[in-house]
Amino acid sequence: SLKPGGVLIYSTCTYNSQENEENLKWLSEQLDAEGISIELEECWGFTKTQTNGIDGFHAYPHKVKGEGFFIAAMRKTDGFEKKLRKQKKPMNFASKQEIESINPYLKEPKLFDFIKHNDLFIAIPNRWKEVIHEFNSNLYIISEGINIGRLKGKKLIPNEGLAFSTALDHTQLSTFELNLEEALNYLRKENFDFEAMPNGWNLITYRGLGLGWANRIQQRVNNYYPTNWRIRMGS
Template sequence: MDTTIFPKNFLNSLQDEPGFDPKDFIQAHQNTPSPTSIRLNPFKPADINTGGKVPWCEEGYYLDERPSFTFDPYFHAGAYYVQEASSMFIDHIVKYIKPADVDIKVLDLCAAPGGKSTLLSSLLNAGDLLVANEIIRTRVPVLTDNLNRWGRSNTIVTNNDPKDFNHLKGFFDIILVDAPCSGSGMFRKDPAAMREWSEANVNLCHQRQERILADVLPALKEGGYLIYSTCSYSRQENEDIADWVCDNFGLESIVIPVDNRWGITVSQSRRHQASCYRFYPGKIIGEGFFVTCLRKTANSGELPVYKNNAQQKLPATEIAQIKTCVNEPEEYYYFKVNDDWLAIDRRHKESLNILHKNLYIKKSGVRIGTIAGKHLIPDHELALSTLINNNVFNETQLDYDEAITYLRKDNLNISAPKQGWSLMTYQGLALGWAKLLPNRVNNYYPKELRILASAPKAGN
C-alpha cells in the first residue's frame, strides 16, 4: 500500500483514533472513487433517476454516475441538492431531537454553500424558523441562491461573526456548527486538501473552533441542542471539543441511535463520554465526517424584551395586489425593503424584528417583487418559492432544449397564446420569469445565475 499519497505524519496522527483501520482507509483512498449523492427536495417532487438509498437520510440517494448538474433543469429548479452522503446524517439527528408539537428556531452558523441549511429547511414546519448565517461575506450569495432554489419562506440569511449572536441570549432551540476544520475528511474527494494539512493547522483549527463555540453558545436556550460537526478525523477537533464545551458551558451528551449496518463508528470523548459519530471511507459509502449532539443544561440569561412600535406605513392597494400572488395570503407578514415587497410567515414577525436589530440580514422570507405603476414586476425568488399562487400567473412549459436556452439567458423562440409575465417551467417546476411580447420573449432569468459553461460532448 502506498502511504506516500498522504501528508507527512498524517497516518501516524490517526493511529489511536476510534475506529481507524489504516488498511481499509488507504485502500478506500487509492481504489474507491468518491461517490456522488443527492438529497431530494420534498417540496418539489420530480422524476429523477437515482441509485441506492443513503440509509440515514430519507431523501438521500446515491447516483450510479456523476451527471452534468449544470445542464440539468431540475437542479436549477431546486428539485435536489448535491450533498455528500455522510453529512446527511444531520437529517437523522434532527428528526430524533426535534419536538413534534412546538415551533422552534434553528441556527446554521457556518452555512455556505447551503447543503446543511437546505437539509434543515426540509425538516422544518412553516411555524419553525431557520436562520442560515455565513461568516465570510463573499460566500453569502451562493448560500442565498441555494436557499432561494429550495423555495421555503421561513428562512432568514445573515452575514455575521459568531460573536454577534452573543446578544441573542437563549434565542435558538437548535444550533448547528459545521465548524471550519483541517479538512482531512475530504482528502479523497479533494486531493488538493492534503497540501493544506499539518499538525500545526489542526491545533490552529482547534483553537478557532473553541472561539466560535464560545461566541455562539449563549444564543442557545437552556434545554436546546448543539449539533457540532467537522470533516476532520483529528480528535483535537472532534471528541476533545465535545469535552471542552461540556467543561465550560454546561452541555450534556445526547445518544443518537445508530443502526450497526450503517458502518458508522460510535466513539466517546475521554472525560465526559460524550457520544460521537465518525464516518470513514471504506466503512461507509461517503467521505470523512464527524458529528456529536449535546444538550445545554445551563441558562445563559434571557433575551431583552424588544418592542418594535415603528410600523411601516404601507399602501393598502399594493398589499392587496401582493396578496393575490401568494397562497394562503393571510398567513404571511408583508413588508418592504427599499422598493421590494417581501413576505414571511406572520409567526416570524417578532423574530424578524429581533434579528434585524442585532444582525446583518441578507435575505428574509421571500422577495415577491416591486410595484411599478399598477403592475407587479415579480422577483426570481417568488418564481422558485413554494408560496407562489400559480393561478395568478401564466405558465409556459419548456422542453429540455428550451429550458437550457432559457437558463443560458439566450433568446427563446417560442409561440405563446398569452402575453405578459409568464412562469417558465420544466416538467412542472418553475425556473424563473419571462415576459411574452407579440414579436419576442424577454428573458428575465438572473444574469448572475445563467449557465456559462459549454455543453458536455456526447458520451461524456
C-alpha cells in the same frame, strides 16, 4: 455569549468578503474581541488576510488539498458581556393598496404579512412575524420570507424568489412550460422557442416547477432569470 477569555473559531465554506472579513469586523466590535496571531507553514498553501487585527486564512482549492474554506480565530478580551439590543427597528409594512396588488399571486395571502425593504416587497408568515422582527433588531439578515417583487403603479414586477415559492398560485397567472432543452437554454439566458408564449409576464416552468420569469413584448422576450445565476456551461 462568549465569556471573557473565550475563543471563537469562525469558519465558512465561501470566499465572499461579506461573509468572511466583514463578519469578522462586525464580530470583533460586538464581542470586544481581539485576533489570535497564528502562523501556518507556508507549504500548507493558505492565503492570509487581516481585518481589524484578526488573521484570516483562505484555503483555495488550487493551493491546498481538499475542499476550499475560510477560517479565523478571536478571543474576547474584557469582562463585559453584551446583551441583545433592546431597541427594535420598525418594520415597514405594505399599505392596504399595495397588498391588494400582491394578494392575487399567493394561494393563501392571509397567512402572510407584507413588508418593504427599499422598494422590494417581502412576504413573511404571520406566525413568525415577532421572531423575524427580533432577528432584524439584533442580526444582519441576508434573506427572509418570500421576495415578492416591486410595484410599478399597481402592477407587480415579480421577483425570482416568488417563482420558486410553493405559496405562488400558478392558476392566477400565465405559465409557459418548457421542455428540457428549452429549460436549459432559459437557465443559460440563451434563446428558446417562445412563439406560443402570450404577451406580458409569464412564469417559466419545467415539469410544472417555476424556474423564473419572462416578459414577452410582441416579437421580443425579456428573460428575467438573474444573470449571475445563469448556467455558464455549454450544451
